[in-house]
Amino acid sequence: MIRTISFRINGQEVQLQTHPLRRLLDVLRDDLELSGSKEGCGEGECGACSVLLDGRLVNSCLLPVALAEGRDVVTIEGYRQTERFALLRNCFEAAGSVQCGFCTPGMIMAAEALLRENPHPEPGDIRTALSGNLCRCTGYSMIVQAVLLAAREGEGLW
Amino acid sequence: MVKACRPRSLMEALEIRDGGEDSILLAGGTDLMVQHRRGSGVLPDLPEKTMFIGHLSELQEVSVEGEGISIGAACTLARLLGEPNLPDYIKVPLAQMASPAVRNVATIGGNICNSSPAGDTLPMLYALEARLLIQSRRASHSMAVEDFITAPGQNRLQPNEILTQVQIPAAVFDNYYYRKIGARKANAVSKLSFFALSRREGQQIQELRIALGAVAPTVIRSREGESLLAGLNPEEIIPVLPEVWACYQSLIRPIDDVRSSREYRRRVALALLENYLRSLGEGFL
Numbered sequence: 001m002i003r004t005i006s007f008r009i010n011g012q013e014v015q016l017q018t019h020p021l022r023r024l025l026d027v028l029r030d031d032l033e034l035s036g037s038k039e040g041c042g043e044g045e046c047g048a049c050s051v052l053l054d055g056r057l058v059n060s061c062l063l064p065v066a067l068a069e070g071r072d073v074v075t076i077e078g079y080r081q082t083e084r085f086a087l088l089r090n091c092f093e094a095a096g097s098v099q100c101g102f103c104t105p106g107m108i109m110a111a112e113a114l115l116r117e118n119p120h121p122e123p124g125d126i127r128t129a130l131s132g133n134l135c136r137c138t139g140y141s142m143i144v145q146a147v148l149l150a151a152r153e154g155e156g157l158w
Numbered sequence: 159m160v161k162a163c164r165p166r167s168l169m170e171a172l173e174i175r176d177g178g179e180d181s182i183l184l185a186g187g188t189d190l191m192v193q194h195r196r197g198s199g200v201l202p203d204l205p206e207k208t209m210f211i212g213h214l215s216e217l218q219e220v221s222v223e224g225e226g227i228s229i230g231a232a233c234t235l236a237r238l239l240g241e242p243n244l245p246d247y248i249k250v251p252l253a254q255m256a257s258p259a260v261r262n263v264a265t266i267g268g269n270i271c272n273s274s275p276a277g278d279t280l281p282m283l284y285a286l287e288a289r290l291l292i293q294s295r296r297a298s299h300s301m302a303v304e305d306f307i308t309a310p311g312q313n314r315l316q317p318n319e320i321l322t323q324v325q326i327p328a329a330v331f332d333n334y335y336y337r338k339i340g341a342r343k344a345n346a347v348s349k350l351s352f353f354a355l356s357r358r359e360g361q362q363i364q365e366l367r368i369a370l371g372a373v374a375p376t377v378i379r380s381r382e383g384e385s386l387l388a389g390l391n392p393e394e395i396i397p398v399l400p401e402v403w404a405c406y407q408s409l410i411r412p413i414d415d416v417r418s419s420r421e422y423r424r425r426v427a428l429a430l431l432e433n434y435l436r437s438l439g440e441g442f443l
Binding site (some may be wrong): 002039045058063069132133 | 160161162165184186187190192193195197198199201202204208210212213236256257258259260262263343344345
């Protein structure tokens with residue numbers, strides 16, 4: 001049951017011979033060697049595997065790769081090439097938002113998904129936007145601070 | 159090895175469904191991929207041939223017109239939240255479901271066909287008396303969501319059919335009340351939920367509908383309880399509370415499970431009913 005699946009990954013077209021029910025997360029990590037997306041819970045609770053699908057946040061652990069057919073996937077590896085990432089990284093550093101770092105790629109993708117929809121979020125909007133991403137180190141407030149800071153310093157970027 | 163197919167049109171999907179081989183429909187997959195997960199690097203163990211239908215354009219349309227609202231079964235929750243013409247009482251339960259990432263993928267038809275007593279679109283759809291358009295290769299018919307779901311995880315969808323559209327009859331409600339009780343704000347499966355709508359003329363209640371989720375094998379409504387309240391003015395509500403309570407007490411038959419206990423569910427369901435009716439009676443809604 002191998003099929004050809006084509007989609008864009010971080011701006012490049014890929015064509016894979018694979019089973020359509022494989023999780024996008026496994027395809028990213030095992031086939032495409034993009035290991036920035038992490039597996040935490042494997043059931044959509046923790047958001048460590050978050051990527052953008054056509055610009056919207058999704059859990060790659062819940063997505064059969066067939067659902068990416070013809071669509072645009074951006075992972076943390078692609079996003080890190082952008083100016084927006086550079087600013088978010090600086091703000092995460094400045095606010096002390098990273099401890100063990102396991103949730104960070106997912107948090108960054110969730111922050112990007114929020115800011116592209118709403119460049120001037122209130123703290124409550126940020127908490128809602130990050131509500132599907134678990135962090136067991138920071139207690140969240142520093143992450144919310146980092147996103148607020150990015151929205152302020154990134155005027156015009158989003 | 160699990161088989162899968164990705165039809166290019168609804169007609170092709172219906173033809174495959176008609177072919178006699180059992181298949182399982184996957185739109186967003188956010189429930190199926192959890193129910194059938196086997197862990198990292200391993201295919202989910204979906205029991206039958208999996209048919210992807212989430213991409214079908216025939217299942218994506220939303221229309222809001224005089225005669226009612228129709229929603230394509232593969233519309234995601236996020237898409238519906240972004241529809242400017244849908245009333246708030248449809249959006250409020252959707253906004254509290256799962257997480258942003260799940261809402262971007264999960265579909266309304268998936269939530270209905272999953273038929274969980276804790277499905278969070280269901281109390282709203284029961285209260286709105288939604289009808290489901292069900293198509294097969296040769297025919298289509300519609301049935302009330304209340305008749306479609308028969309037991310936890312069970313519904314009347316036949317192996318040759320696809321749920322294509324959710325139809326909500328036109329109706330005007332001037333207030334709604336929704337409470338979802340869960341362990342966490344995001345990504346919580348409801349311990350129970352309570353959804354109510356009413357329409358008043360002046361002060362008098364013309365019509366009232368109450369649906370409760372996750373307190374019985376399917377979502378419940380009590381036509382008897384609702385009719386006791388129709389026609390009342392606010393000050394007449396509190397005196398009939400005991401009678402209304404009695405209607406719901408026999409219908410509320412919750413279970414003990416990992417999320418909550420039978421007793422907690424029963425007490426909170428009745429307390430929410432009382433809170434809603436008191437709010438209505440005292441003019442807070």
